[in-house]
Amino acid sequence: MKRQKRDRLERAQSQGYKAGINGRSQEACPYTQTDARSFWLGGWRDAREDKHTGLYK
Structure with a gap:
């Protein structure tokens, strides 16, 4: 049985979230x-919003 790949837009959103949590600049967008x-x-x-509201430190 083949594994289904995630949607490329979902993957882009996930990578953007990770970059924001790690404090990277929005200019670091690879797309x-x-x-x-x-x-x-x-x-x-x-x-960034989650980080500012205190969800992540």
């Missing part, structure tokens, strides 16, 4: 396509 870039930045913004 140039507008769809993937917007998902990456969305994840990055979610992580």
